[in-house]
Amino acid sequence: MSTYESVFSILGLEAWCESGTKESSGPVSMADLLAQNAGTDVPPPSIWELPFPSMDTLHEACGAFPQSRALTKGIENGFLSIKDGLSFVLDPLTQPLSWFLEAALWLFETTPWWLMIPVLLVVVLLVSRSVKLVVFVAASLLMFAFIDYYSFAAQTLAVIFVCAALCVVLGVPIGIAMSRSDRLQAGVIPILDMLQTLPAFVYLIPLIFLFSVTEPKLYGIAIILYAIVPVVRLTDLGIRLVDRDVIEAADAFGMTDHQKLWKVQVPLALPNIMAGVNQTIMMSLSMVVIASLVSAPGLGVLVLRGIRNLELGVGLVSGLGIVVLAVILDRTTKLALARISAGQDR
């Protein structure tokens, strides 16, 4: 009936296969059905049609052999069986994230626009020290307000501020630890690679199982996992790239490891760390849009509405709004970065 039956009979596993056949009531291939109807066996396939001995092919030959869907099913069941334990641990651990997000959203939503916009402008001025940029930001924010997109944009900013800040708070220490231990670095880099390449949607699936969709931490975690990578990487890299001569001088003058880290390594790595922060903010922004699928508020919701209801105008305007936000965040952090780097020119 199947190409690989003989393999199992040679291995003497016929009995084992037989035991499986009765239980298996999985779908039957079209060829088999046709053969059954015709009352004849399918003619033995030529060598050109030899199928790869995949799980499904082998299952055909031997009923006890698991099908490939058993693999994905198994993973799912495995995850579901540890789910309760996992959420028992993770739920309280991640609860502060929900509080932060709720507080930030509340702050951005309840602060009246005539207070919020000037405050944001002052922040931009302090960070970037560029009047030109402040003018651009003022124009953009007023435009958002004028076209009634202000509250959405404010929500998006609130989520980004919280998530990017947490990325820095968590990511910089991880990066510092990595720079000091080659073994830790070797262990963490594959995880970072995976976080960076895993399609953004895939983060959301297990998170939906673990937390309720109404909780802000659900999208908070998804954003942080996705956006933390650059700040970790560039902190590690920045500290490793600090001039060896300067490190030697620090040693020669008897600095402790702690002094060396805070007086030499971190300040000299700051341009790289800031480049990481810039990337982290940009990645938070891109994830906050995708995370609107799991109830993240903000402009992403409008993009999603545009797709769902084919509201072309809403989709385009909110999409362009995201671009404007990206430009604001990018320019502000880049100018801060340029200022820090200029101080260290050699």
Place this chain on the structure above:
Amino acid sequence: MEAPTKIEIRNLYKIFGPDPRRALEALRNEGLGKPELLEKHNHVLGLEDINVDVKAGKITVIMGLSGSGKSTLIRHVNRLIDPTAGEIIFDGSDILKCSTEELRRIRREQMSMVFQKFALLPHKTIAENAALALDVRGIPRAEHIPAAEKWLDRVGLQGYGDSYPHQLSGGMQQRVGIARALTSNADIMLMDEAYSALDPLIRTDMQDLLLELQQELQKTILFITHDLDEALKLADHLVILKDGRVIQQDEPQTILLEPSDPYIVDFISDINRARVLRVRTVMEKTDATDGVNIAGEIDQEENLESVIAMAQGDTRKTYLVKDGSEEVGILRMEALIKSLVPTEASEDGIRSQ
């Protein structure tokens, strides 16, 4: 009068490679050289059986070409590099047996270092850089900045305290490096090719600055260089290193007059001897000054160049040599001229290859 020894380096070995201890055994038992060790055991011989006394208040210069191990050697003194075998005795105790704490205290309070590439902190001002050693010790800013400013003035950087390193030229940056070492108030200054990255005129300037400061401060200085002129100018005691081995160490003039190795002969053949040799090494020690036509008096520490200038090139004159007020001998210009003829460059030396 002999100065007391501040740092004694005893039988110091450094071998680079995965298993330096085994390589050291092989080196001692089989008597291998640097190339054989690399070939047979795949280990690099950094330093081999180094014995050097660094005298208190003097400038000890270690000279060698690149790859001779001189930078490796100086880093052993404050243990930036740990040796494979040997002892470094500093004020009576072995630095290599120090705990991390003791070592850190020595580095903070008793040794300072000047680097070839300056190694200033780019994000700190000049004054903050110069005050680094005090800052590391936990001395508050209100005290350490004035102390740093004082030394910056002394090395000729008045008014630069608030600039940043990248705003200064290389020569000025190295002045900051020296001010940083001086501000630490350590007895010992380790100078690792401190002037090699500077251009010749500035280098001469900095050498004069160092000699001037040294007259005043009497620090114990260990100076590394690849430049023989610089070594001869600065050294009270000169150590010549080749392939990780000391091939001669002595007073510079002795090395110049009695080179012990063809390698050194090659080295010194181009030197302006008149500038290095001093009156006391070429004079006649005698009390019999009667019947000699004395043209004038000179101090025994003067170099020959200044004597030639004084005699205006006249080779028939004879001078009375004094050590302070005491007469110690006479110097004939004839003898002086003879001493200027260099030892011939060796036949099988590096230059004839």
